[in-house]
Amino acid sequence: MKGPHVLIVGCGYVGRRLARQLQGDYQVTATTRSAERAAALKRDGIDATVLDLDRLRTSSQIPERLDQAAICYLAPPPGSGESDLRLDRFFQIATVPPQTFVYISTTGVYGDTKGALVDESAPVQPMTDRARRRVSAEEMVRVWCTERHVRRVVLRVPGIYGPGRLPLERLRKAEPTLRDQDAGVTNRIHVDDLVAACVAAIRNPEARGVYNVTDGTSHTSTQFLDRVAALAQLPLAPRVSMDEAQLTFSPERLSFLNESRRISNERMLVNLGVRLRYAQLDEGIRQALDEEGRRTTDNRPWSQ
Numbered sequence: 001m002k003g004p005h006v007l008i009v010g011c012g013y014v015g016r017r018l019a020r021q022l023q024g025d026y027q028v029t030a031t032t033r034s035a036e037r038a039a040a041l042k043r044d045g046i047d048a049t050v051l052d053l054d055r056l057r058t059s060s061q062i063p064e065r066l067d068q069a070a071i072c073y074l075a076p077p078p079g080s081g082e083s084d085l086r087l088d089r090f091f092q093i094a095t096v097p098p099q100t101f102v103y104i105s106t107t108g109v110y111g112d113t114k115g116a117l118v119d120e121s122a123p124v125q126p127m128t129d130r131a132r133r134r135v136s137a138e139e140m141v142r143v144w145c146t147e148r149h150v151r152r153v154v155l156r157v158p159g160i161y162g163p164g165r166l167p168l169e170r171l172r173k174a175e176p177t178l179r180d181q182d183a184g185v186t187n188r189i190h191v192d193d194l195v196a197a198c199v200a201a202i203r204n205p206e207a208r209g210v211y212n213v214t215d216g217t218s219h220t221s222t223q224f225l226d227r228v229a230a231l232a233q234l235p236l237a238p239r240v241s242m243d244e245a246q247l248t249f250s251p252e253r254l255s256f257l258n259e260s261r262r263i264s265n266e267r268m269l270v271n272l273g274v275r276l277r278y279a280q281l282d283e284g285i286r287q288a289l290d291e292e293g294r295r296t297t298d299n300r301p302w303s304q
């Protein structure tokens with residue numbers, strides 16, 4: 001008899017690896033927006049159901065018995081507005097509260113700290129609508145969970161990388177990047193370490209509140225790109241200054257580059273008990289390249 005139910009809302013890149021990790025010990029149900037992807041997840045042995053929170057019509061799309069369950073909510077907010085209407089709709093249909101709600105947020109909620117180290121006690125100061133939607137979502141989660149006595153865990157996550165999520169195409173196309181002296185600092189997280197944090201949040205009944213989930217090593221986006229290039233044996237990306245970037249990069253890309261912060265992961269290590277496998281970028285990039293290489297050799301397509 002397997003353990004309690006875990007519902008993964010938004011079973012994409014992270015969700016699929018999380019589902020595989022949980023499958024032995026939990027009854028896992030995953031949601032995706034299309035029947036095709038649900039079928040692909042089922043072929044992987046993952047019980048999947050179709051749920052599109054932009055086109056919600058009935059409440060029959062999520063499992064009814066969630067009272068003993070954990071929900072891990074991985075669907076992103078919509079691309080516009082200042083609040084997360086998808087999450088709002090999900091809460092409308094989740095009429096039976098689960099025991100635990102794990103929400104994946106972003107470290108973008110801290111805004112620009114000019115490179116200073118921030119921990120979970122730092123005030124949020126979102127600088128973009130994207131980050132404002134996350135702050136609004138975190139608040140919705142807090143209120144919903146508090147009113148229903150649901151254990152709440154919010155994981156604030158920086159850029160996720162891993163197999164299938166390395167900037168190899170950008171490097172092959174020689175797309176320009178910001179010169180290092182103009183680039184702000186950031187952290188990253190390897191997808192398997194993020195999955196470990198999600199599992200810890202579900203398993204550990206003492207886990208509650210907000211945790212930063214990062215590798216703890218800060219670097220610029222240019223340094224990350226350079227390490228990927230070096231380890232993948234590709235040429236370094238051409239450099240541009242911030243002034244040139246302002247003229248040629250997309251507003252979304254610039255919004256990431258305009259922020260600089262170092263994120264403390266101490267609470268994740270000490271209180272959530274996560275043991276990072278890829279605290280060092282090089283180790284994480286090597287793993288990602290190895291797994292990508294194996295998939296290419298096996299001729300298996302990337303379906304996230």
Ligand SMILES: NC(=O)c1ccc[n+]([C@@H]2O[C@H](COP(=O)([O-])OP(=O)(O)OC[C@H]3O[C@@H](n4cnc5c(N)ncnc54)[C@H](OP(=O)(O)O)[C@@H]3O)[C@@H](O)[C@H]2O)c1
Binds near residue numbers: 033074159
């Ligand atoms: N990428 C990063 O660097 C980064 C950094 C910080 C936080 N995050 C956040 O971490 C979470 C997981 O990331 P990921 O890489 O696994 O994302 P992903 O691969 O894009 O997966 C997102 C999942 O959400 C589902 N989804 C999207 N729109 C939906 C809607 N309208 N209704 C219901 N489900 C919907 C997708 O459905 P389909 O399966 O049908 O596509 C997919 O299953 C996301 O919230 C992401 O924003 C990402």
